[in-house]
Amino acid sequence: MDNKNNAYYLAHQDDFESSARSYPRKFPFALKKANGITLEDVEGNKYLDFLCGAGTLALGHNNKEINKAMTDLINSGAPLHTLDLTTPLKDSFAEKIISILPSPLKENAKIQFCSPSGTDATDAAIKLCKTATGRSTVIAFSGGYHGMGHGALALTGNLNAKNHVANLMPGVQFMPYPNSYRCPFALGGKEGERAISAYFENLLKDPESGITKPACVIIEPIQGEGGVVPAPVEFLRTVRRVTKELDIPLICDEIQCGLGRSGKIFAFEYADICPDVILISKALGGSQPMSVVVYSKELDKWTSGAHAGTFRGNQIAMAAGSVVLDKIRDPEFLIKVTRKGEKLKDALLKLKDEVTIIGDVRGKGLMLGIEFVNPDGKKDLMGHPEASGEISALVQKKCFEKGLIMEKGGRYGSVMRCLVALNVTDCEIDQMIEIFSSAVKEVETCRKNS
Numbered sequence: 001m002d003n004k005n006n007a008y009y010l011a012h013q014d015d016f017e018s019s020a021r022s023y024p025r026k027f028p029f030a031l032k033k034a035n036g037i038t039l040e041d042v043e044g045n046k047y048l049d050f051l052c053g054a055g056t057l058a059l060g061h062n063n064k065e066i067n068k069a070m071t072d073l074i075n076s077g078a079p080l081h082t083l084d085l086t087t088p089l090k091d092s093f094a095e096k097i098i099s100i101l102p103s104p105l106k107e108n109a110k111i112q113f114c115s116p117s118g119t120d121a122t123d124a125a126i127k128l129c130k131t132a133t134g135r136s137t138v139i140a141f142s143g144g145y146h147g148m149g150h151g152a153l154a155l156t157g158n159l160n161a162k163n164h165v166a167n168l169m170p171g172v173q174f175m176p177y178p179n180s181y182r183c184p185f186a187l188g189g190k191e192g193e194r195a196i197s198a199y200f201e202n203l204l205k206d207p208e209s210g211i212t213k214p215a216c217v218i219i220e221p222i223q224g225e226g227g228v229v230p231a232p233v234e235f236l237r238t239v240r241r242v243t244k245e246l247d248i249p250l251i252c253d254e255i256q257c258g259l260g261r262s263g264k265i266f267a268f269e270y271a272d273i274c275p276d277v278i279l280i281s282k283a284l285g286g287s288q289p290m291s292v293v294v295y296s297k298e299l300d301k302w303t304s305g306a307h308a309g310t311f312r313g314n315q316i317a318m319a320a321g322s323v324v325l326d327k328i329r330d331p332e333f334l335i336k337v338t339r340k341g342e343k344l345k346d347a348l349l350k351l352k353d354e355v356t357i358i359g360d361v362r363g364k365g366l367m368l369g370i371e372f373v374n375p376d377g378k379k380d381l382m383g384h385p386e387a388s389g390e391i392s393a394l395v396q397k398k399c400f401e402k403g404l405i406m407e408k409g410g411r412y413g414s415v416m417r418c419l420v421a422l423n424v425t426d427c428e429i430d431q432m433i434e435i436f437s438s439a440v441k442e443v444e445t446c447r448k449n450s
Contacts, residue, residue: 005043006030026407027400034061037421037428039405047403048432050420054407055224055256055367058283058324060421066286066320073319082313084113093318096325097284100265101294102274110300115309116289116317118255118281119147122218124307125277125293126151126169129216129249131306132299137171137214139204142184143226143411144177146218146253146279155218157226173211175200177219179229181360181371182411186381197238204242216249216277221267224256227410228362228369228417236271249299251277255291256367259283260328260422263338263365270364286320327422337422340429341365344418347433355444357391359384368418371410387414391443398439404432 009030013021029041037060039047052060059066074080079087098109112128114120126138140146140155147153153162154169162168176184176196183192185199203209221236223229231239243250252275257267259280268275276299281291289311327333345361345368352358352370359373372392373385380386389412396416399406409415420432 004030006041009042023407026396027405036060036062037424045403047400047405048428048435050404050406050418050432052419052421053287054282055261055419056282056285057287058259058261058422059286059327060423061287063287063323063423066323069286069319069323070288070316073316078315080315081311082315083310084308084312087313087315089315089318089322090313093322093325096322096329097280097292097294100325100329101278102266102269105274105276105278105294105296108297109294110297112293112295112307113309113312114291114293114307116285116291116311116314117147117149118279118291119149119152120309121255121279121281121291121293122146122152122155122253123149125218125251125279125295126155126216127307128293128295128299128302129251129277132301133215133249135213135215137173137212138169139173139175139211139214139217141177141219141223142174143179143223143229144218144220144253145223145225145256146220147255173214175203177223177226177229178232178235179227180232181362181382181384182380182387183382188382193232193235197235200235201238201242204246204248213246214248216251217243218251218253220253220257221270222257222262222364222367224367224417225409227371227415228367230262230267230362230364231271233271236268236273240271240273240275249276249296251275251279253279255279255281256419259324260334260337261365261367261419263334263341265328265334267364267367283324284321285314285317286322286324288314288317288320290314290317290321333422337365340424340426341368343426344368344429344433347429348436351433351437351440355440357388357395357440357444357447359387363418366418366420366422366424369410369415370417371415373414387412389413391447392416394443394446395436395439398442399436402435402439404435404439406436 006029032042033040037049143157146155151169178193178196185195252268277295284290348361356375360371374388377386392414
């Protein structure tokens, strides 16, 4: 019988795994079992998982319907690896993807099946737009995250991952992204939103801007790793209007915020817009690796083999992902996501009013962020306390000790993020609120007493 403890597995992992590993440094355990949003380590300790594979596990761990779909496929004798050859399952899966698209893209869509990770979908989309337009540059947004591949990393705002990697893809122009709490123009609210919208439009239309017409604009409707920052509706509408006027393809990266996470199938739907290109991954594979680029037929200027990937025909992911797509196509399911998200957000806002170390609570649906601040530190240009990654790390540690898994993100790692399964129960939300509130208040008390 294997009775090795967490310390054994962590030490062994340290022996053979690269220094690039990240999660074991924050969550020092070895997992043995998982069900729904409950994890159990090799020592029998149980945890609530509000990370869920960084949003990949839309229906939680070992969902019965998903497991049945996968095992039924395996037992059927169907091929499991098909490159880009078609199968009845792939045909059905593609139809389900198209069925969730907004008009007019639904009537005019092509799908590129990519290698498993979302970063490949980003690279594929950039290649697609450069090929279709004949142009070479890309506009991205500060705070954005589009993957860790060499091309996708060039479009990502976070500098920690970029500073040690030379010669990333050239031709990327970054624009400011609206954030009411940390406005880059120190305005905030509607005023800040209007200023950034005007800046975006002017820069692209000004013949003296110095910026050549790009091959595409890429944006997250809700920035994830950047700190859970939803793009304001009017800003997204401006970006869509301007790109359409100038014939610039708009890519919406829905890899983390899409497929029901925000309470809508796609987060850009809050602005009632339709992009030219959508990046989809994470939840799409129903716990298995899968990424796709969905785009307008007008951009389909590729020749055979222009983009490829050995595992782009992952049939098990298509079987599992079909279950997820069926769930999120149900309006009642999305209504429940919205309600549960509002319940959790209301509780977090109440907690914010009770402590001094939470500066902001934001997000949509079950994609929420809690920004921690140092109330005694310097103030930013808007008069808000400085963001504190140190305090958020303490809260994260306390949460782990109490049985709650949550990841950090945002500037300086100051934002704790909720990416729990979309079918989380009200009882589990109540448990999370109790643990999280206790952890936050303990850190607050320790600070005051130190």
